[in-house]
Amino acid sequence: MKFDLDESKRRIIEGELDTQAQVICQRCLEPMQIALHDEFRLAVVNSEAQSEKLPKSLDPWICEDIKLVLAQVIEEQLILCMPIVSYHDNDCIEKLSFEATQPKHNGTAKVANGAGKPNPFDILKTLKDKD
Numbered sequence: 001m002k003f004d005l006d007e008s009k010r011r012i013i014e015g016e017l018d019t020q021a022q023v024i025c026q027r028c029l030e031p032m033q034i035a036l037h038d039e040f041r042l043a044v045v046n047s048e049a050q051s052e053k054l055p056k057s058l059d060p061w062i063c064e065d066i067k068l069v070l071a072q073v074i075e076e077q078l079i080l081c082m083p084i085v086s087y088h089d090n091d092c093i094e095k096l097s098f099e100a101t102q103p104k105h106n107g108t109a110k111v112a113n114g115a116g117k118p119n120p121f122d123i124l125k126t127l128k129d130k131d
């Protein structure tokens with residue numbers, strides 16, 4: 001990270017980050033590593049009103065206090081450069097072993113009504129009867 005004043009005497013933080021993060025693959029739900037990279041150029045401003053006057057090339061970092069917490073700046077940039085969804089490159093879903101359940105055919109067509117199993121919605125009937 002580089003700290004500087006630009007030609008308009010704005011306080012500028014210029015930086016680049018490269019790191020690895022562990023996320024969950026949205027296809028197989030197994031953990032996976034992703035590489036994160038970001039380049040940023042922030043202007044430290046005191047208020048929301050000041051941030052609206054910045055040129056488009058600068059992102060605002062609002063710091064009302066005199067103290068700027070660098071860890072917060074890095075955390076924010078990491079969150080911003082995270083992809084919305086992550087998937088393994090390979091066909092990870094094929095590696096997962098699913099146990100296929102075979103439907104039972106014993107001659108008579110039987111409607112699966114879950115006989116014997118408690119219906120989780122039965123509780124609603126008792127609520128309705130009370131009215």
Ligand SMILES: [Zn+2]
Nearest residue numbers: 025028088092
């Ligand atoms: Zn996966």
